[in-house]
Amino acid sequence: MSNRAARVANQIRKEFFIHGRIDLGEIEDLCAVRNAFVKYEQIDGAQGRILFSGASDKSMITVDDCIDYLPKEKFVLAHEFGHHLLHKQLMNFVCQEYDFNKWNKNSSRTDYREYEANNFAAELLMPKYLVRDITSGKGLSVSLMEDLSDELGSSITSAYIQYTKYGDIPCYVVFSENGLIEWVTKTDDFYLGFLDEEDLPINSTPKVFFDNGKKKKKEVCDAIDWFPKLGDEGLLLNEESIYLDSYSSVITLLWICEDYG
Ligand SMILES: [Zn+2]
Structure with missing residues (x-):
């Protein structure tokens, strides 16, 4: 069920020859090349937003410029990019803090889209082969999760999620x-x-x-x-x-x- 987001994230990595850690600028470039325009400005009560054009494949992504933690900023942008690729023209999304904590695949339809966008972001930033490279053969601990999050520059929550998918303990x-x-x-x-x-x-x-x-x-x-x-x-x-x-x-x-x- 969760595999559509992983599949699309992996296709993107493959198409653009991205093998290692992905940085904020690269996610911005990926958005541009897929007709999602990105800007940073304050959004009241939300961290990210995407407005779709009903007449083209274009969209406008806004990331809240009050986010001062780079891994979070990357995750929010990757999440909105996930909406762009997976939920085109279905509806606009205004994504709040709790939307970025929706990791339950058995949720209502709207929540499921948030779950899918989160899953896409986690897979784009932390694909299976990199999670394995960093964690294989190492003892489990919170500090291993922090290493995973730091090395790939993604949120700590997504590090836990990806470990439960691809970790070996x-x-x-x-x-x-x-x-x-x-x-x-x-x-x-x-x-x-x-x-x-x-x-x-x-x-x-x-x-x-x-x-x-x-x-x-x-x-x-x-x-x-x-x-x-x-x-x-x-x-x-x-x-x-x-x-x-x-x-x-x-x-x-x-x-x-x-x-x-
Ligand atoms: Zn969202």
Whole structure:
């Protein structure tokens, strides 16, 4: 289902002989060559916007010039470029902060388009072969996700998403906001099940943060805390969270603790 965005992003990379990290200027050039004009100016209440022409293949992309973090700026532009390529003339899009956190493919039609644009941006900035180059054979940790994000110049959230698609250590990612689980994603081979609640486990790092503002880093926890249907098998998980300052959200990485017992 998610593959259309990945396919289109890979075609673009191939067509324009882009093999490594992609920079902001290159995304601007790709937009120009595909008739999407780009400008930067303040947009009230949104970070990116695309207006389509109903009579041609042209569009006008605006990126909010108040964004002062380059990886975010790149991601927003790539996301709007994704709308240009995938959703031409369907409607105009005004994309707000929460649209850039829509990673749930099982969403309503409008949300699905945001999901697709996010997925396109992640694939354009962080294709499978580069994610593998950077992460293969390395131990899993939040710092590996930060390396991935830094080396390819993409947002930290997209680094987690791409790792769950292409990384080699089974893991589970929980994105929570305002005290509740907003979405989860995992590698195909993470076998402990799927969270179907929106409540966070008591004493989990994101729960502690939302309850009293304390930012706990890496911990070892019982798998049963997160996955109560498991039964108590004594299995332990590593749990490591990062706290996103721009709004009240936490990304938590869970993976099996190999050295328990
Ligand atoms: Zn959008």
